[in-house]
Amino acid sequence: MATCCIAGCGPAGAILGLLLARSGVDVVVLEKHGDFLRDFRGDTIHPSTLDILDDLGLAERFLALPHSRVERFTLRTTAGETLSFGFEGLAAKFPFVAFVPQWDFLNFVTAEARRYPTFALRMNADVVGLIEEDGRVCGVRYRTETGEGSLRAGLTVGADGRSSRTREAAALPQTATSPPMDVLWFRLPRNANDPGDAQGIVGPGHFVALFDRGKYWQIAYLISKGGLDAVRVAGLQEFQASVASLVPMLADRVGELTNWDQIKLLTVRSDRLTRWYRPGYLAIGDAAHAMSPVGGVGINVAIQDAVAAANVLWRPLLNGPVTTADLAAVQRRREVPVRVTQSLQAFMQRQLLVPALAHGRPPRISPVARAALAAPGLRTLLPSLLGFGLFRPHVESPARLAAAP
Numbered sequence: 373m374a375t376c377c378i379a380g381c382g383p384a385g386a387i388l389g390l391l392l393a394r395s396g397v398d399v400v401v402l403e404k405h406g407d408f409l410r411d412f413r414g415d416t417i418h419p420s421t422l423d424i425l426d427d428l429g430l431a432e433r434f435l436a437l438p439h440s441r442v443e444r445f446t447l448r449t450t451a452g453e454t455l456s457f458g459f460e461g462l463a464a465k466f467p468f469v470a471f472v473p474q475w476d477f478l479n480f481v482t483a484e485a486r487r488y489p490t491f492a493l494r495m496n497a498d499v500v501g502l503i504e505e506d507g508r509v510c511g512v513r514y515r516t517e518t519g520e521g522s523l524r525a526g527l528t529v530g531a532d533g534r535s536s537r538t539r540e541a542a543a544l545p546q547t548a549t550s551p552p553m554d555v556l557w558f559r560l561p562r563n564a565n566d567p568g569d570a571q572g573i574v575g576p577g578h579f580v581a582l583f584d585r586g587k588y589w590q591i592a593y594l595i596s597k598g599g600l601d602a603v604r605v606a607g608l609q610e611f612q613a614s615v616a617s618l619v620p621m622l623a624d625r626v627g628e629l630t631n632w633d634q635i636k637l638l639t640v641r642s643d644r645l646t647r648w649y650r651p652g653y654l655a656i657g658d659a660a661h662a663m664s665p666v667g668g669v670g671i672n673v674a675i676q677d678a679v680a681a682a683n684v685l686w687r688p689l690l691n692g693p694v695t696t697a698d699l700a701a702v703q704r705r706r707e708v709p710v711r712v713t714q715s716l717q718a719f720m721q722r723q724l725l726v727p728a729l730a731h732g733r734p735p736r737i738s739p740v741a742r743a744a745l746a747a748p749g750l751r752t753l754l755p756s757l758l759g760f761g762l763f764r765p766h767v768e769s770p771a772r773l774a775a776a777p
């Protein structure tokens with residue numbers, strides 16, 4: 373029996389596990405994979421997450437991990453128009469995005485959590501269902517290499533991502549929009565004399581974003597929703613030529629894309645639960661709301677959920693029982709910020725990305741997008757909403773003060 377069981381050790385589950393363990397709550401995290409090695413996931417650690425790590429006294433050690441920093445993002449069109457925006461106008465201790473591979477982040481957070489005796493992480497434990505009694509969720513059933521097991525818990529948290537099985541089992545109501553695009557992620561070598569900034573390039577019928585990852589460029593190439601088959605039918609050479617025409621400095625390297633396996637599809641989704649909980653169960657992170665990749669906010673929003681959940685729930689978890697009013701309080705803290713961020717992403721999609729994907733139009737940055745990103749008075753609004761979200765959650769539980777044992 374655990375006080376709290378968390379399904380999924382992504383950013384939301386790992387941070388919630390750490391915060392609860394630091395507050396003295398007995399917590400078990402179940403992760404279906406045997407390690408955290410997954411490529412092209414949320415690698416963008418925003419100022420809000422760095423602040424949270426700072427609350428825990430961990431920011432300095434975290435930033436000692438190999439990483440690259442992005443302070444500004446420059447939009448360019450192939451016709452020569454540019455627009456640049458960044459975090460420097462914000463009152464922020466960490467006015468940049470740190471790019472850290474997600475597996476390094478998760479290894480760092482779970483290594484920290486393991487120092488607390490009330491934390492347990494079981495890898496290779498695939499949660500297959502919820503245990504329910506008298507309308508209340510009382511734990512999970514899971515499968516390991518050696519067979520099936522069950523874990524009873526006072527509270528079960530579904531942090532098992534955008535295809536959450538626990539959310540499905542809890543049958544919570546959901547609302548979804550279908551952003552009109554998907555993303556192809558790939559990497560190409562970066563030369564020492566390449567410019568070092570993060571860039572978005574609008575070309576005729578295309579949008580591509582480049583992120584400096586030290587030895588390589590991480591590249592997002594937008595396609596119309598469901599358009600991968602057409603891109604593949606056109607062929608790899610055509611794809612290479614398109615990348616080279618959008619980013620001429622990569623023309624000498626696009627030939628390194630020799631196989632479609634090097635190019636990963638992110639099916640863009642934007643959805644959210646209209647109720648995040650039922651008795652004994654709470655969904656957080658992507659399990660509660662899959663975010664569009666615009667702004668690279670997904671990991672940070674998931675972590676903010678974990679902070680809000682720990683702030684509200686550590687006391688009822690220690691003193692028991694956790695009521696549906698407690699769970700509703702978590703949703704209340706997070707729902708509006710999530711909705712505002714999703715609306716902002718939809719606005720950027722409409723104003724910038726969808727027009728960029730429309731064929732036959734000259735590449736341009738729409739005047740509305742330009743005003744939203746550069747007009748005096750608005751210049752810091754978008755970076756602030758992307759960097760911190762609507763509210764800036766801080767760690768309020770005893771986790772903030774806890775010294776490592």
Ligand SMILES: Cc1cc2nc3c(=O)[nH]c(=O)nc-3n(C[C@H](O)[C@H](O)[C@H](O)COP(=O)(O)OP(=O)(O)OC[C@H]3O[C@@H](n4cnc5c(N)ncnc54)[C@H](O)[C@@H]3O)c2cc1C
Pocket residue numbers: 379380381382383384385402403404405411412413414415416497498499500531532533534536537557636637638656657658659663665667668669670671672674
């Ligand atoms: C290709 C891709 C690129 C992305 N790029 C970015 C980006 O640049 N920036 C950004 O901020 N966000 C990005 N995201 C989104 C970001 O990764 C997520 O928003 C973020 O990781 C959500 O965290 P989470 O903890 O809620 O869920 P997840 O990170 O999905 O973690 C869920 C965890 O639960 C585990 N799990 C799932 N099912 C079970 C089960 N049944 N039993 C046990 N464990 C289970 C999974 O293995 C996983 O470890 C990207 C997502 C994808 C798919």
